[in-house]
Amino acid sequence: MGNLLEIELKQETLVAPTQEKEGQTFLSGAQAMMECLLAESVDNIFGYPGGAIMPTYDALYDYIDRIKHTLVRHEQGAGHAAQGYARVSGRTGVCLVTSGPGGTNLITPIADAIIDCTPLVCIVGQVKSNLLGTDAFQETDMIGVTTPVCKWNYQITDPNEVPEIMAKAFFIAKSGKPGPVVIDFARDAQAAKMTKPFVYKKVEKMVSYSPRIVPKQDQIEKAAELINKAKRPYILFGHGVLIADAVQELLDFVEKTDIPCASTLLGLSAMPNNHPNYMGWLGMHGMYAPNVMTDECDVLIAVGMRFDDRVTGDSTKFAPQARIVHIEIDPSEVDKIKKAEAPVIGDAKEALKMLMPLVKKGDFTGWKNEFRKLDVKEYDKVTLRDLSQEGKIKMAEVVALLSDKTNGEACIVVDVGQHQMVTARYYQFRKPNSYIASGGLGTMGFAIPASFGAKVGAPDREVVGIIGDGCFQMTIQELGTIAQSGLAVKMIILNNNFLGMVRQWQQLFFDNRYSFVELQNPDFITIARGFGIDGHTCSERENLSDSLDKMLDSKKAYLLEVIVEKEENVFPMVPAGTSVSEIRLE
């Protein structure tokens, strides 16, 4: 950080283009785009070519030894793969797609990335600038369409703009509260030559955008005072801890203060599950004690989380007794749902570091035991039943067994629904950035492309996608991407032949009226084989352990389908819109 990176291109550094000083040939917009990606150390991009992005794909052809491009099977797959890549690696995911349908197919991942704070730079082709607004072939107003769901967007119509705009794009995507940036790249700006030499200056500051990283000292002091006075303090941490790379700082803070803590769904894996101060995770299907104890604490320390409605239930009844310390990088999140008595605007890592010397060493053994007492209740009513090993295989035992076999160290990518919640409950995370889920948007179809992207971002880690049978069919074509890549992505379908979560709600809240939730599924293994991915089905409990071993031992991508209990419900459950005190265990 600190020094500006300037790249004055020399002829020998480029394969194809030449760039001479005296009014000769300069880089085209598309070539400049490639140089920008190199300058930002982008090593992987995910994309799909088409008419309006062809000049950029042509330029990419000269860079394939330095920028690895993965051809997906649908642009949505490119977006989710870039998300998986970004979430596991902490780097910015890059997508490259064409105009019109290429861009609109990317909308779901963009909306997913903004709500889950995932840094993406989406380069979308656009028709030539003289055709803008004429309903030209494959013209969609991408600026108009993406404005509500992206952090920033910009239409490039002049090749000279490329370096400055891309530097801004990467800065905006990754800094502060990360999010997706959309670059609408007109075809003529891709093809035309720049009229000046390519110079890339990394942006580290903008006049109109400079998120606060280091919190104000007075906010820290006020927070510390509140924390030190607390008799029953309770930490809720979220995705912000992982984004800020504040895992160690959180651990240090928790160990010094001895305050019990719980995670949000997306905060999972920021703290090892076996830590004595870790009480589990909270939310609609979160654990009993972490949910219920929000009503018992006197000071609630929220770190990098935003009081989502799936966390709070009825927010007016959520922890009404608690005085709240809210550590958050985005000022618009403070007081949005819960009024914070001590807001701390800044990066979680910096905030925790600054708090450390100010907070007292504590001992909250008695207070922590109150959580543990409730855990027993949950164990008796829920966990025992889930892991009973009676009747058909249950989702929980698959996840618990996988957790044992991988020592809690795999990177788990989940889709959306019952399997997502069961995985959150029964996988014992040991390493950070290990639970990749579409939390805010709840995008079914997320997991196949995101597990692929996660494997690209962390090739040395075991990446296992845990996916429902409904979700699997939403982006099933990305099996082709995985097969072509040769990467050893492991996938488990927890197949109950139902859209399980919707069915559960219909059973509990809609009087058992199962409206369009039963699926007639294809033979998933035959389909996988058709794509060139091996796999098998496990329907008997006695084969489960061997089946998981076979999948984990495979050196190539592998699909394991497990036939599970059809009408299993996920508990605990806080029914939507009610208070967490109304949590149901059965």
Place this chain on the structure above:
Amino acid sequence: MTTYTICVFTENSIGLLNKITIIFTRRRINIESLTVSETERKGISRFTIVIKHEKREEVEKLVRQIRKIIEVLAVFGYLNEDIVYNEIALFKISTPLNGKSVDVETINKVYKAWVVYWGLDYVVIEKTGTETEIFDFFRYIKPHGIIEFVRSGRVAVGKTPQGLIEYLPEEITEWEYYL
């Protein structure tokens, strides 16, 4: 319902109006009036947006959301008593040959309005003032027959001795909100 005036300072870039207005749309807040022009500092635009809302808290949240837009430099929210504000209205009034003639003296002295154009059988009167003043005049002139009436959005300056632009340093280092 309380009237709030929201002043937004932005970089002058394409599409920004849309980026700002969808923040209101998404929260189902109706914009009563909207005025945009370049400020005394080149390249910086000023939006003056008038809304009515029951909850101050919600307006504060709205202000923070507007501030979050990348090209937005600063956002200020005001109650009416905090600002000096005006609107401009033009009235096209029918003055047929044998009809009642307009009383220019009353228009000027009582209503502080001016005839800015004389047509053959109509006049155009300009009235500057608050919404209330404009509608007072509207009621007075109505019997003459209003052929056309148009009213601008509000423009406003704060009652503090400083200019708002002074809150915009060359290099902004803080995320600040004023409401």
